[in-house]
Amino acid sequence: MVRAPCCQKIGLNRGPWAAEEDQILVNHIGRFGHGNWRALPKQAGLLRCGKSCRLRWINYLRPDIKRGNFTREEEETIIRLHGELGNRWSAIAKNLPGRTDNEIKNVWHTNLKRRVMDPNVSLKRPKKNKQKRESSRALDRSDSGFSSCVIDSSTMTMETSLGDRIGSKLEDEFNVSESDLSMDFTTLETSKDRWNSDFSSRAASDLLTVSTEISTCDYVCGNEGEIERFWSDALAMNTTVETPISPSYYFNLFNSDNDIDFWRAILMDTERDWQEVSQNH
DNA sequence: AAATCTAGCAACCGCCGCGTC
DNA sequence: CGACGCGGCGGTTGCTAGATT
Numbered sequence: 001m002v003r004a005p006c007c008q009k010i011g012l013n014r015g016p017w018a019a020e021e022d023q024i025l026v027n028h029i030g031r032f033g034h035g036n037w038r039a040l041p042k043q044a045g046l047l048r049c050g051k052s053c054r055l056r057w058i059n060y061l062r063p064d065i066k067r068g069n070f071t072r073e074e075e076e077t078i079i080r081l082h083g084e085l086g087n088r089w090s091a092i093a094k095n096l097p098g099r100t101d102n103e104i105k106n107v108w109h110t111n112l113k114r115r116v117m118d119p120n121v122s123l124k125r126p127k128k129n130k131q132k133r134e135s136s137r138a139l140d141r142s143d144s145g146f147s148s149c150v151i152d153s154s155t156m157t158m159e160t161s162l163g164d165r166i167g168s169k170l171e172d173e174f175n176v177s178e179s180d181l182s183m184d185f186t187t188l189e190t191s192k193d194r195w196n197s198d199f200s201s202r203a204a205s206d207l208l209t210v211s212t213e214i215s216t217c218d219y220v221c222g223n224e225g226e227i228e229r230f231w232s233d234a235l236a237m238n239t240t241v242e243t244p245i246s247p248s249y250y251f252n253l254f255n256s257d258n259d260i261d262f263w264r265a266i267l268m269d270t271e272r273d274w275q276e277v278s279q280n281h
Numbered sequence: 282a283a284a285t286c287t288a289g290c291a292a293c294c295g296c297c298g299c300g301t302c
Numbered sequence: 303c304g305a306c307g308c309g310g311c312g313g314t315t316g317c318t319a320g321a322t323t
Contacts, residue, residue: 014293015291015292017291038307038308051310055292059291088312102292105313107289110289110290
């Protein structure tokens with residue numbers, strides 16, 4: 001007896017997922033879980049095969065997925081584990097929380113493999129203003145932009161999972177030079193002097209509204225005197241402090257985008273999480 | 282400005298291993 | 303023990319956006 005195909009493909013949707021399909025899948029799994037992938041699409045009312053649903057959930061919709069560019073540490077881990085394990089992507093993924101085997105496989109083939117072949121090859125910078133596919137933008141809940149702001153006696157480092165998006169924005173619109181950004185565009189590090197002389201007037205209130213626990217109030221960088229107060233408070237602490245940045249910061253940063261609904265959705269989705277983190281901080 | 286090339290990555294395909302009957 | 307069903311995995315494809323010519 002010939003084994004039945006994994007799904008009856010006639011009449012089923014293929015290709016990129018629509019926002020409505022994502023929503024249905026998320027809602028269904030949220031309510032009932034995913035005990036049986038094959039039965040799930042029928043139960044949920046999706047015109048997809050079970051495999052497609054499983055893949056979409058695991059690689060994209062799962063709430064614990066970490067998006068954004070891979071950090072240098074993650075890349076080193078992949079290279080090291082690939083040396084030990086070979087193309088066992090799922091085994092490698094187990095060592096990188098929030099990353100999927102598919103994503104690791106992609107980053108290996110598009111970037112890391114060449115670097116391993118030729119260590120002299122430079123790190124490729126992410127594309128500027130890269131747009132996600134329409135279907136993928138629909139429910140980009142995991143691209144929260146959650147971040148940290150680390151302040152020590154002489155520098156401020158902002159780190160973001162928004163990767164090239166924030167990097168491109170900073171570079172293009174606020175005259176932040178490449179030297180101030182990390183290779184993967186996830187980190188902006190600046191000295192107090194450079195911040196004051198080069199960034200604060202230029203970036204003004206568009207750039208930064210940092211709401212942190214160290215402050216007990218908001219620093220609206222760019223307003224007269226606020227940046228000085230920011231640094232004087234930071235310097236007075238004389239310690240390294242790590243706190244989350246409010247998603248409002250990103251909303252302010254990107255609020256000139258045409259795709260305002262997209263960013264508003266991210267804001268709404270993450271503000272709640274951020275408040276929880278802040279309360280526990 | 283248009284055409285072409287390239288990189289990134291979501292999604293598909295087919296095979297495999299394991300559990301069940 | 304073998305057939306079957308299912309989930310999981312790795313290889314590959316093909317679409318899209320950005321870069322280059």
